């Protein structure tokens with residue numbers, strides 16, 4: 421369970437990326453985060469796994485506050501959180517399997533990755549993850565020879581190979597042909613059904629309402645909606661999307 425309390429992020433230039441956000445996310449939930457560009461969706465996700473550090477507040481993951489954790493404590497929490505980026509963040513000169521194996525790095529010392537000395541159990545886990553995203557036959561292919569959609573599926577397999585309790589996905593379809601949106605959301609939903617909590621930033625409202633158990637709506641760094649898709653009335657949608665992008 422994730423408990424976010426009074427989370428505020430003020431960037432060095434004074435922008436409030438997050439403004440006093442309070443939210444609990446239960447184990448196994450599929451949460452979609454919506455809002456205009458600049459509303460704070462990425463800041464929220466990046467604070468949850470500490471790619472960004474908040475200015476104040478708490479982030480309790482299973483009771484442990486990670487908002488300002490460092491060193492071994494941060495590493496041990498982070499390895500159970502998979503992150504899927506808009507731009508995939510793969511090592512393009514490595515194969516699909518090597519990229520997925522990188523999801524295991526948090527479990528080993530630094531020589532294992534550098535020398536490619538992954539245990540057989542990791543190789544099987546990575547192969548299974550690639551099979552689950554439908555790319556088992558591409559394991560030996562360099563990822564720069566794969567399509568964007570295939571690369572994002574490799575990135576999802578890497579996150580899954582971490583054996584995470586939580587996957588965070590920051591606009592995972594934004595760099596892809598819209599036709600692939602349902603493929604990516606479907607994969608995330610499948611892993612969610614296995615018990616992994618999923619939080620996805622998404623700008624397509626119809627996809628958010630189709631897949632989410634719960635929607636979080638941000639506006640100018642503030643959480644202005646928290647509820648199931650069925651509670652997302654026209655007036656709530658207006659509240660979430662009020663203000664122009666230029667104001668933010």
Ligand SMILES: Nc1ncnc2c1ncn2[C@@H]1O[C@H](COP(=O)(O)OP(=O)(O)OP(=O)(O)O)[C@@H](O)[C@H]1O
Nearest residue numbers: 431433435437456457458459460461462463464668
């Ligand atoms: N590194 C930074 N330095 C200063 N301001 C930043 C930084 N990163 C984000 N911001 C600002 O913080 C606010 C929230 O940005 P954030 O990227 O979290 O929004 P978002 O909802 O994810 O938008 P998008 O959908 O465009 O990615 C915006 O006003 C943005 O300009």
